[in-house]
Amino acid sequence: MRDLALLPKAHLHLHFTGSMRVGTLVDLASKYQVRLPQALTDGDPLQLPPTERGWFRFQRLYDAARKCVRSADDMRRIVDEAAADDAAEGSGRLEIQVDPTSYAPFTGGITPAVEIVLDAARTASATHGIEVGVIIAASRMRHPLDARTLARLAARYAGDGVGDVVGFGLSNDERRGNTGAFARAFEIARRAGLASVPHGGELLGPRHVGVVLRDLAPDRLGHGVRAAEDERLLAEIVEREVALEVCPASNVSLGVYHSAADVPLRELADAGARIALGADDPLLFGSRLVAQYETARRAHGFSDQELAGLARSSIRASRASSSTRQRLLRGVDEWLAAPDGNVTAGQGDIVRKGTESVTVV
Template sequence: MIKAELHCHIEGATPPALAARLADKYGLDLSRYLADGRYLWNDFSSFIACYAAIANVFRSEEDFAALAEAYLTELAAVDTIYAELFVSPEQGLLAGLSRDGYMRAITAGIETARDKTGIEARMVMIGERHMGPEQVEGAARYAVSCDFPLLTGFNMAGDERMGTVADFARAFEIARDGGLGLTIHAGEVCGPFSVRDALDLVRPERIGHGVRAAEEPDLVKRLADEGVVLEVCPSSNIALSVYPDLASHPLRRLHDAGVKVTLNSDDPPFFDTSLEAEYAAARDEMGFSPAEIDGMTRTAIEAAFVDEATRARLLARLAG
């Protein structure tokens, strides 16, 4: 199956082997968070702590470039032709780099992977909701003013329970005015109201997760009618207890109701998954046919934050 991914946090995609190598390089003790090639956490709070510890192993532009190259190379090896990476220069600042240094590093990793494998990738800037409206607006202003052509979208992640979407609407206006594609995390931890608020106040092309919309038929119909694409991450939803198992997950119901859905891995090694595993689960455990899965990949490419010439090339690769 040819694959495409729209929803992955780049630090959350850190291969455990790379984290171990960098921890050894910098003399960091990860024994609480990493053992036998797996990340260790057991609830949302410990997940956040584990994520922060792993993100802390990156200390140089070379490290961040290696991360982007490693993840994209891994994707390309399983027939992925396109990926979008959620990036946060805040991680670069924590590592002692400049925002531009962080972005330069991720760009270098993307270009190296593309040259080696042919995979196409773009970056989507993240504003951190839990850091407040000022930080998110600052991220949007930086995103529209910096000179990195592979940065093509803007998003807001973080704890959905912090503030309201209205508090952050200005950031999305800045990003839209700057020509960036818009997506926003909603309908994961919080219920259908968060999806409705995103639609009303942000008017995004896509929504990250969005699955809690399934609880309200009228909202599902609105998503279908407006053609808003959901970046669905089934294993992430199970790992973070949004749903107890794949049998309970609403991906099939949303798809059959005409909502545009895509398959994504979110923070794959933290959730014992991968993009390849998400595609396999859709086929083997959620009952999607190969044609339906190809349709989700097509949806991802059609919704990608790329120029039309690149989109046409990707669609031609998908068509074979």
């Protein structure tokens, strides 16, 4: 088995606050004399029930972390460290998602907040040798008119280069708000050439995935795993080439699935879905991008060839420049061509033999 940290890949589902290192959060909390919940600093992944109460606890912890980000320097540090951590794990492309309204009070407004993140993305790209793009995300918890404001702001900074806004998203509890009411915001973003990347299909099932497909016309779907429960819906996703940003650690921590082995990654891949693995919020879920590839290998029996396929899918689903895309795809081929050494499967790992999965004992 080859080293997954050396596999070139793109990271397309990473939230700004949730990308923070625990040590950075502790530093910022000390700086601003903020008392943090122990769940944010103990290093253990969350384990929450798939209920509104479970989501409330997740949101409370996320908000506690966000309250520690109070200056442009704090924001720049988070982007820099996210890029550094991704580069260390083989990512050649990162598309980090941010809702600027959360940081506007400390930066002079949503426009300066966006400009700070974009400038930090350009600097981090040069420093760490990774191409960083930015996704502006609206929240379901706010009025759809706020989403239109953010879409227009995102459109102003739209581009395909390093440190540009490349997509427009919709996040937070998908059980809240009327999805159709956000359609106008996504129309504004699409007209500017931005990728449509809303969340959907994690906390709610395939019926809501169908609503997102109809109303928001996604290029990529944040999570989307529940589409596996409807064969016809999944076939439509495959036909429309909508990429699924699958985040196994998030699915387990939020109680959508009992264990990593229950996440329908194999079913989605076998159906022909385009999959881009993501870490979502490593600060809360306790694992970064390589760990998601490890889950595919160990819990689902993905071979190195199949893992390379996941990496290629993430690269092709990204808004990376053509030169970066070609370079990363060549790197995936080189990763596969390299000798695999003498590393063997460990006890409890699942390995593929033909069409069967066999557990090593």
